[in-house]
Amino acid sequence: MLRYTLMRLGIFVGCLVVVWGxxxxxxxxxxxxxxxxxxxxxxxxxxxxxxxxxxxxxxxDRASEQIVQKVDRVKANLDANRSQEDVADDAARAQGAS
Incomplete structure (x- = not known):
């Protein structure tokens, strides 16, 4: 992502120099x-x-793929955390019902 940003900035600076000239x-x-x-x-x-x-x-396209992979990883981590919370909640309710 940083590479894409720097390349885009480089194109802008090149155009800036040409237009200024x-x-x-x-x-x-x-x-x-x-x-x-x-x-x-x-x-x-x-x-x-x-x-x-x-x-x-x-x-x-490469930067987009990296972003999609990061988003998928975050979603997977959130789902895993949600599952752990559900298990802990179910265990606490089962203990309270006993």
Missing amino acids: LVYSGVVPRGLGASNGMWVLLLSLVISAPISFVVLRKER
């Missing part, structure tokens, strides 16, 4: 007034999102 070289228009920094960030985000979606597909 294009804006300051005059190829892409500057923002309105003092909004130039926000313009560069938003344009970089809009460009990097579809690139990340296509380029990081396999890494995203």
Whole structure:
């Protein structure tokens, strides 16, 4: 998961550098007034999102599988704990009924 996040951040930073260069070289228009920094960030985000979606597909699938495995493990642990509580509760009720 950390690898996917770092790769996505790397794509964003790469797009940020390219957009910044294009804006300051005059190829892409500057923002309105003092909004130039926000313009560069938003344009970089809009460009990097579809690139990340296509380029990081396999890494995203791996991260998704890891998350599913962790969720399944947590569910299994919760079910095991619930079963232990049920056994302890049944034993306490059986002792109280005696």
